[in-house]
Amino acid sequence: MAATLADVAERAGVSTATVSRVLNGNYPVAASTRKRVLRAVEELQYVVNAQARALAAASSDLVGILVNDVADPFFGLIASGIQAEVAEADLLPVICNTGGDPERELNYLTLLQRQRARGVVLTGGAWDDGHHLAAVAERARHYIAGGGRLVQCGRPPLALGPDAGPPAPEGAGVITVAFDNRGGARALTAHLISLGHTRIGYVSGPEHNTTTATRLEGHRRALADHPEAARLSEPLVVTGAFTRTAGYDAVAELLRRDPELTAVLASNDSVALGVCAALREREVEIPARISVAGFDDLPFSRDTCPPLTTVRIPLTEAGRRAGRLLLGRDAPPPGGVLTIHPELVARTSTGPAKRP
Amino acid sequence: MAATLADVAERAGVSTATVSRVLNGNYPVAASTRKRVLRAVEELQYVVNAQARALAAASSDLVGILVNDVADPFFGLIASGIQAEVAEADLLPVICNTGGDPERELNYLTLLQRQRARGVVLTGGAWDDGHHLAAVAERARHYIAGGGRLVQCGRPPLALGPDAGPPAPEGAGVITVAFDNRGGARALTAHLISLGHTRIGYVSGPEHNTTTATRLEGHRRALADHPEAARLSEPLVVTGAFTRTAGYDAVAELLRRDPELTAVLASNDSVALGVCAALREREVEIPARISVAGFDDLPFSRDTCPPLTTVRIPLTEAGRRAGRLLLGRDAPPPGGVLTIHPELVARTSTGPAKRP
DNA sequence: TCGAGTGCAGAAAGCGCTTACTAGCCCCCA
DNA sequence: TGGGGGCTAGTAAGCGCTTTCTGCACTCGA
Structure with a gap:
């Protein structure tokens, strides 16, 4: 249905390799050739297939964001912070509602791992019943081993477990932006x-x-x-x-x-x-x-x-930090944990206790 | 790095075809074989590569949602409605912040088309300067021609243009959930x-x-x-x-x-x-x-x-409807437009005008 | 007893890209 | 004048799946 690289190549009278190189600009191509290719792209309204590209290049443009509920501003603000950073890298944020359900959290983690998402950020408080976090750590370990990056925002540091191997090189573990x-x-x-x-x-x-x-x-x-x-x-x-x-x-x-x-x-x-x-x-x-x-x-x-x-709690800022950490734009904090300290905001819903 | 189908096949002593069939359950496989395969999957902690699958099967698990700003509850509520429907189909919602910028809207549309997203929903008011909507229609036409589905939520119907071809079969055009x-x-x-x-x-x-x-x-x-x-x-x-x-x-x-x-x-x-x-x-x-x-x-x-x-405006409900329409769970409304009528909610911030 | 079914599994051809590796060409310097 | 090198571009081998087609081993009715 949609035009493919081969279609473009044929129309431009070059090989698919050349088209790919023009599109990615990572290899010298003669100006005249480039022009012909770009014209063919234009004429065919070619849109690259990101899936094929990802498969061939072993990369992905997806970043996962797990939230309890996007409709809740608490999560919306965090998500928008992450999104702002992620968008700059031309990545696409996949925002998943877990509804606070640990099952769904794990399930989404799997789904994102299937997509080979470049990274995932877990936001908000975690379900902690003594079992779930171990399961998350297990998945996390596996995901990271596959080259994924995992950042938490608003939950306590995740213990990857006793057999997490040698000290992770260059913050390769789970980085946490924690709220105090x-x-x-x-x-x-x-x-x-x-x-x-x-x-x-x-x-x-x-x-x-x-x-x-x-x-x-x-x-x-x-x-x-x-x-x-x-x-x-x-x-x-x-x-x-x-x-x-x-x-x-x-x-x-x-x-x-x-x-x-x-x-x-x-x-x-x-x-x-x-x-x-x-x-x-x-x-x-x-x-x-x-x-x-x-x-x-x-x-x-x-x-x-x-x-x-x-x-x-500066939620958007926290999200931004999480995003930057995920992308490796910021160096991982010492110990892998960055703690954000909230600030008391006194307004008029509180006042002196009435003296009986 | 990560285990592949072939690894699983080897370990289970079967062909990759068989593993694939076990995993997808769309073809009869002997119980004993299935068991061996599942064990191998378990042992290798195999996670299917969604990109490869999408490429081979020409399908995708992604759905795009374009919003102005996730942090704004208006959009958060719509998004959560869409998300609820989409999640049931095991699809992943890619939520993109356009910030109301038409450039970014078009850009995200392209990015999602690259991902061969199954569908996209455009939410909230549209930028309308006499040019942009035509550009959106242009992209929409192309996207739909490639098999994508496009639904709007909270914006006016989109005219696909004069040369939109014969009347689209089975609501194949852009469906709109409009707010009155x-x-x-x-x-x-x-x-x-x-x-x-x-x-x-x-x-x-x-x-x-x-x-x-x-x-x-x-x-x-x-x-x-x-x-x-x-x-x-x-x-x-x-x-x-x-x-x-x-x-x-x-x-x-x-x-x-x-x-x-x-x-x-x-x-x-x-x-x-x-x-x-x-x-x-x-x-x-x-x-x-x-x-x-x-x-x-x-x-x-x-x-x-x-x-x-x-x-x-029942935003979550509107999002739900948009989601259902996108997935084809609901039949397209007559004329491709479903109009939602808001309801006046009188509270105490309004009262009789003071008589001078 | 034999041929037609039936039930499972494998071989292999892609899906649409990227990316070594190879190869042609021309220029320049020894 | 010949060969090393810098430019370009093409060849082809995958990436990790799905799926069609083929094939084998049985079962079963006539």
Whole structure:
């Protein structure tokens, strides 16, 4: 159907080798020949077959990006950062929604390996149930052995396992751009405590998720510095998804456990939105009666009602870094891990605890 | 490096044809042979080379999705709808950011054609300067002639040109899932007018954009039904980008043109957010003094300050439809165009015009 | 008992490229 | 004047699969 190299060669009266060389410009070709070839290409509207090229040249123009959900700005921002870097190299980003499902994550990894994708970046918190990460490491090892590159963005370093062989030459292992969720959450909770809050509800994320775990850990560390707060707040940890609905639903439960609580921390801005909505519905004033805070500082968070106190992670920048690392434009960080430290952003959804 | 079919065949003591048949399951193979082959696959950790397969079978597992910006939820939602359908067919979505740049759009179209992508969906408003769409049509024709499928989502039908040949058999042309932006905008403006507003500012989108054009047109149609409003509001149309910043900046200009205006329509929810922010900064009460409305009803719009009156487009659903159409799961709509009608969502950012 | 089926498996011809390797040609210097 | 060398361009061998065609070994009905 479509024109092939041979068609072009015939029309230009040269061999396919010459056409290939003109197209790739990696070999001297006489100007007159080049011209004839280019004319033939034009006339036949020839479009090179990337698959054949990839097969012959043992290369690929594909880069995989695994996300939980493209519709979630958290992932959208990371993806756009990666995409920006990748596009400059004329590579095509394959963005796959795993929905947070480990099965699908592994499955996509295989699919991308089949495509011989030049690299893959795993974004967002990882499912961690004690087995899955080992399976990912296994696949990763195999993928890397085949010449692929693997970068993580927003999840903890991946242990390639005991038999990962000799120290990988030139950052050939898995490079990680990690988020200091622990530090961020700790700072946020500390901020609340410093405002006088001691009864702090915490709406945690989905189970078996590394982001959930590290954020909760940060929260608990901050509580540990203040025994009174720890005693009162520890029972106020509820679990949900990283969604608005989860936040909304959590409010009833939290209020049931402690009608006197003065602050609610959400593990995520979306969750915080749900918390605010539920509170508004009950005509609870924010932050006069209850302070609310989120995490991530998504773009909309400064325009919510009220503007959200949160922890900013420079997601697009993180994606960019991941992309650069993937392409080898940046030297791998020492230890293979680049940690990004979030920054507390205090807005008006938090305020001093009301003194009873 | 990586194991090949031949390696597996050798290890299993069969021919490559047999291995291929076991793997594809499209040809009877004796159970005992199958077992041996699968063992060899397992032992060698064989992963099929999709490029070689695609070359030999003249097929591809890639689907292209062109968006302005993945980080924008508008596109993220559409993309996730498409992705959901596409994933079910075990295809890989290549999501490309064009940034609204027509050059890049054409360039990505070529890149995807090189990959022999099974299909491509063009999302969001198109750049329309009188030339570009013809160029897109040209590429589209070529791409479709080569067996590709092209679907649009959120842009007007594409005229394939006069010489598009005989009526395409079985919806082989470009199928379009269009948004009735005109109707949506018209309903929104009519709503404002019914609330007594006559001095309505309008923050339009980027030039040469079909979405910008149709929304503005809808606005004007509604104004036309009310001469007084038309007279006062027509001078209050300003142009910007589809961004929060544009909305923010537009406020100063609008207030300069008419300090008495009582409503501002934004061409987009993000723009509306900027408008609200600027108004809040000036301590203008919304909607008591000025009503604000957006367009799209992005997820965050109900949690903004105040919750935004807007026009809902079921973006994910639209993406799904586009995906189904692309895969041929849904029959092509009559005329090749499926129009989605948005719905007015009245929230508290709009209210009656204050009577002077 | 024999020929026609039937069920499996292999041989080999590509798919559309890239890329050694080879070869012709002309120029220049010894 | 002859041969080494710099330019170009062609030949052909793959890259790792799929698939058509062929072939072998049985089974089975007549």
